[in-house]
Amino acid sequence: MTDDATPAHELSPEDAATIAAAVDAYAEAWSRLRSEFESMIAAYTPHFTAAVEAFRELYAYLRPVIDAYEADPEGFKAAIAAERARVSCHCLCGMHRDTMGICEGEAEPGAFLVIDSPTVGRQHIPMCRPCLTADRSRAHEVPSA
Numbered sequence: 001m002t003d004d005a006t007p008a009h010e011l012s013p014e015d016a017a018t019i020a021a022a023v024d025a026y027a028e029a030w031s032r033l034r035s036e037f038e039s040m041i042a043a044y045t046p047h048f049t050a051a052v053e054a055f056r057e058l059y060a061y062l063r064p065v066i067d068a069y070e071a072d073p074e075g076f077k078a079a080i081a082a083e084r085a086r087v088s089c090h091c092l093c094g095m096h097r098d099t100m101g102i103c104e105g106e107a108e109p110g111a112f113l114v115i116d117s118p119t120v121g122r123q124h125i126p127m128c129r130p131c132l133t134a135d136r137s138r139a140h141e142v143p144s145a
C-alpha cells in the first residue's frame with residue numbers, strides 16, 4: 001500500500017459523495033411517499049368513518065333477525081318459507097260489485113276460483129275466502145247510472 005493509494009476500508013471522496021447523494025435521494029423519496037400516504041389517509045378517513053357507521057346501522061337492523069335465527073333456526077326458515085308462499089288475492093273484485101271491499105288482500109292457501117279458459121285451459125285463481133265465496137251472479141249486469 002502506498003501513501004497516494006486509498007486504503008480499501010476508506011471510501012474515495014467520489015464514492016462517499018455518490019452514497020451521500022443516494023441517501024439524500026432515498027430520504028426525499030421516502031418523505032414524499034409518507035406525505036402521499038398521509039394525504040390519502042386524510043382523504044379516505046371521512047369515507048371510511050361513514051362506511052363504518054353505515055355498517056353499524058346495517059348491523060343494528062339485522063341484529064334482531066340474526067337473534068331470531070340463532071334462537072330457532074328451523075322455525076326461522078319455516079317462517080321465511082311461509083312468507084315467500086304468501087300470494088295476494090287475484091280476484092277481480094268488480095265481479096262481486098255488490099260486496100266490494102270485502103277482499104282481505106292475501107289469498108288463502110288452497111282457495112282457488114277454478115275457471116275453464118277457452119284459450120289457456122283450466123286455471124286456478126288464488127283467492128281470499130271472502131272473495132271466493134262472494135256472489136258473482138250479477139257480474140255481467142251493467143250497473144245502472
Ligand SMILES: [Zn+2]
Pocket residue numbers: 091092093094096103131
Ligand atoms: Zn274480490
Ligand SMILES: [Zn+2]
Pocket residue numbers: 089090091102103104105106127128129130131132
Ligand atoms: Zn280477495
